[in-house]
Amino acid sequence: MVRNMKVAYDVQQKIASFIPPLGRLPPWDPYFQENTITGRDSRKQCMLELDKEEFLHKSYKEFRCGEGGCQANFNNIQSYESHYNSIHRHVCSKCKKSFPSDHLLSIHITEVHSSFFLSAAKKSGEPIYECLVEGCVLKFMESQARKEHLIKEHKYPADFRFSTFKQKITKSNTQDAMETDEVCHKVKDIHNRNKSSKVNKPGVEEPNKLQIRVPKTICFGYGSPRGFHRGAPQYRGKGKTKHWHQTSETGKSITNVEDISMQDLEKALDDGRK
């Protein structure tokens, strides 16, 4: 009888080896784990070369991006397009700050540049700070609460670069603002002209600490034209290739445009008439 049972068991096992399970099977079913093509486990894929067609890209003479005063240089179209798509696609038109996605840009515009946003926050008492994760509909009363939500619920790192928005600090408003690197060339605010009482030693020039606030893309007169060009001199404006504030050598001027008052202008005009 034991032998008969063993024979029956063997028969059953043999039949089972030829007969697969029926019905719907999920991918994690043991049947799929046992019946795979050996040596072809490709759960994770390594990458060795970013661009296999790297050498097929046509090389050009080095050209500058030029978008919004950007100083980046390229020698092929692909890298320029990649740069443009990453840096210049989602740019705030008011403060020229760049964001990696449209969602973050729209949050920035709403929270930093919308005067209605601040007044709504004060009056309504409802949460207005949207979560940064697309698809999450939650809103918060304060940006700090939003940041805590990002860390606790969405498991974002605490130092996530795009998690705070900063507004211009004015007398009436000192809320948090967004920190992102700016694309446009911006000279730091270190104005120190005519405030020092020190006497310069002969032969030693006072270090230039003039503040240039006029962006390089603004031209008074000819200046350098905008747009993509190869940089050859014939494509630039006649006479001066760059305006005075567009060059880096601005230290030789003793006049700060920002400090000129109406009285100075009147005096200059009177001198001219004479």
Added chain:
Amino acid sequence: MESVPEIRKKLREKLHDARNDQKWNILGKKRATLAEEEVQEEDISLTKLKEVCLHFKKSQSVTLIQQIKRTVVKGDDFIQVFLRVDGCLQILTKHLSGNDTQLQLETAGCVTNLVTGSHKSTFMVLKATAAYLITFLHGSNPLLQDQAAWALGNMAADCQQCRKYLKNQGLEAALVSLLTSTHTSVVESCIFALSSYTKWKDVSIRNLVDLDLVKLISDIITWPDIKPRILTDFSEIMLRLGSEEGPWELTSHWQLIGQTLAKRLNEVSDIDVTLAILRCLTNMVVGDVSDEAFYLPVHSCITKMLHSDVKLLRLECVRLLGNTVAKPNCPVFRLVELINSVMVPMLNSHEEAKIQALFLLNIIANHRREIAQTLVPQLLFESLNSIQQSPTSSSEVLILARMLTANLL
């Protein structure tokens, strides 16, 4: 003596040849690298890698990142060396979120390889970089989107903890929305990432369906030049979708996917792809995808694959046939056709085929008892008799033949 025009012509030709030679020399140097199909891994030791990592901390060099990227594919030991160097991961994250696009892309590629190791190293890199990668999926740079999706796919393939993290960071919505991208490479990487993400029990497929996943992937399956690897990943997503009964099975998109996959089954020759498609069709056939546009191409393919040398393909064909005949609403004409064209010939084949055919006939006899006798042709009875009377029939075959005879009578 040559004339001046002739001399000038010769000089011109020499100059032209010299310029051509120079051009071809330059191209030849470049093509020598391009001709290698696979870029070689960096041949540096663990100690040397540590030095490279220390140098990387000080210098923002694309070359160093490339070197690290190619080295860490060698294994988890190399990944651990990189992660143990204090500050390296932080600097990598800083490059990833910086303004230099070339550095960003190379860093994303490096991250893709760093997460191919053990769970510990993958999770460490995920916590630092995944949020940025998912943010880039919503951006506008297709190269960065492609690389980010690839890296996230590798992370999703790791473990449940990683998938939970990624889900909380908004991976599902990001991947599904990217399926509408006009860049083929981006969509392919998305398909890979979705395939890695959905093949696990801890992931709910319903969230993805609510995001219109079925509709969006139905557009992709109709691409004329879909790569075999992508077809495999696509089939794995469909396998997961078909493993649960749901309202998506009633949509026209589902029907379209089934019909297109059935057609593709006849066009592919790679075993991996064929097996993946067969498996997902076997799940889909349990639902309502069994009209003529689906069934006819599948039937013609099964008839060939039952004689395949690959056992997995034969088993999968039997599964597909079993699911087809076990359906209570399977049309009678289809059952008759399957019996005559597939199962009766299998009874006259080798032992494995006999066992499988008898198994399928037993299913029909059990599930469609009321019409079993009318389905059975005279040919089948003769085959059954000859099997039972043959001295070479094995015990397994005899047992199944007797069961079938009992069911029919």
